[in-house]
Amino acid sequence: MPAFDTVLRVLSLQDYNTRLVVLAAAVLGLAAGVIGTFMLLRKRALLGDALSHATLPGVGLAFVLANLAGVAGKSLPILLTGAAVTGVLGAGSILLIRRYTRLKEDAALGVTLSVFFGAGVALLGVIQQMGASSAAGLQSYIYGSTASMIAIDAWFIAGAAGLVVIACAMLYKEFRLLCFDAGFAQGQGWPVGVLDAVLAGLVVTIVVVGLQAVGVILIIAMLIVPAASARFWSDRLAPMTCIAALIGACSAALGAMVSALFPRLPSGAMIVLAALVMFAVSMLCGSARGVAPHWLRHRRLNRRMDTQHLLRAMYEAQELYATRGGFGETAQARNIEFDDLLRRRSWAPASLRHILRRAERSGLVRPAERGCFILTALGRIHAVRVVRNHRLWEVYLITYADIAPSHVDRDADRIEHVLSPEMIAELESLLERDDRHLAVPASPHEIPAPSTDTVAPMSRSRA
């Protein structure tokens, strides 16, 4: 374990070198998060993968050409220019394959990625024979060498990142249209092809400066992971972009710091792992699409539906007693047997018992003698509302949608839980002239008496 003051020194960015690496990585992560958001929403997340591999032959070629021209081949701008050139060529070949052959996106990406990379590997094979010891540094392009970053590299990254962020801000409206409805954009006369090319160009920019920081393969993660994490937190583009930028910057800074603190933890890989942790947290807890919130919402809805089904079943059971035995308080308050309830829906005895217990706890139902149940006053109020919604919808379907009375029950069974007050008001006003605005309209169809066999009729199965 590193000593406390070492941790403090790294965290407070006191060392010049740490400060440089952490800040440069953070800026790169921020820009990658921004452009990654658009790529993710355009469903081209893996384009960065293909383009980053396609830069390899460019690096090799630039090195060879520079050596032939007698310039020091390892100078950064020359190599990065070469990388950008073949990156753009790679993007072009993907577009061409998609446009002129019947191969799909995935095959276009895979072929471009592997063939360009193969050409790069073949070039490196030649470069190794050129005797130049300087060729050794080219290897770091695969894995990156964050720790050996110098000030000029950091400025380079900052400049490219600034360019990308500004371009995204200026083309925000256009990119948004492109991501959400490319067909509409085309119809409106926007140059969709050009916009796609600009987007790919911005990705190449990030990839090229990122190569040196985190390497060919890990830059892909910086383009994809923050954006994919942000998707769990928001359904709106602007917040999502900001969250992606934040996650990208934080994970890059965190990864670089951890790598500076412990020996033998490559910084590029730590950045990706930090981003991955954030992805895992986002996937689990993301407020918009996270797994846990989604599961909780789903469970809450299911419970509400179960309770409402119970209330309606009990109300209808009472109603049946009332019509059989004449109207009166005694019939309304009559106890309902468990078996009677069980036969009204296709619920398992265990789950019905569970639902009853929950309704009991919320004071909607109370147990009566001989294993019977009875609606409380509160339960009755709720039951009236649920049954009323159900029947309003049924009446509406029969009156306006021409659906046979025998078929409306199942439709209404699904919709009764989600009818909003506005919808109810509209239904009421629609049905007003039919003089049906009773407290609870009578059921427009015959409510099937609970069958004595154990199998419930199909029409009353749970939605």
Add this chain to the structure above:
Amino acid sequence: MPEFPLRMWHALASWDAYLDGWIVVVGMLCAMACALPGCFLVLRRMSMMGDAISHAVLPGLAVAFIVSGKLTSAPMFIGAVAAGVLTALFTEWVRGYGKVDEGASMGVVFTGLFALGLVLIAQAADQVHLDANCVLYGAIEFTPLDTVMLAGQAMPRVALTLASILLLNLVFVVLFYKELKISSFDPALATTMGVNARAMHYLLMTLTAVTAVASFEAVGSILVVALLIAPPAAAYLLTDRLPVMLGLSLAIGASAAVLGHAGALALPAAFGYGSTSTAGMIAVAAGVLLILAALCGPRHGVISSIAHRRRTRFAVSAAS
């Protein structure tokens, strides 16, 4: 008369029957073994899964080494295949539970596993020289040197491995031909007909992982992608029939291996250098063959469709 054709000829004339012969055989076996699962990857639009799996084996190799403590092939092979299958599984989870777009979920999973592999290798660096470069680039040039005796003949070990993988893939495709075909073209119909499309998916992924891992030693992880995708993609442009596509992709893969090795010897020689990476040149050759197929394909080729459009335009203008 420029002298570079002569130099290229000399480079090719120095062909060594044993060394170069076996390199080409290994390359052909590798390309053919990859082409069979590759056809179904391309048809299912899952080509990038090959890429994801081949990147993600790194932690499998590292864990297998750390657990077994040896650099022997059996645990490494199992570890790598397990990592490959886990990639497919995790991708499916992220896509299913997180409702993340397929490409992005693949990207998240394989970069994460790759980074994990790099960290594990860096941590184990004291005890072993497990070079990530070996996994990335492969070393087909050295495969003829590592031999085992079989029936009194010295054979490269990798050639035997790849031959058995090719056989395994052939058996798989023949046995499950009907299921693979229907679940590739119409998963919904396959399910209604009682074919377990999910099981076929994971079976194919496992096979892809096994093939990719067996091919690493020869061509490296990224160039496996070239062999998995480019020959089947080229074959897909040449025919509309699955059996023909399978046969063509085998042939294209094999020719890419031959052309690639010849290119690796001859092309650098033209500029006065020694031979370069055969694996890289095989990928390039596969790319060139794909371009040829895209241009000259009989029905879907660029040239024939332009000619067809011309003819149609002429017929239309003549008729009106």
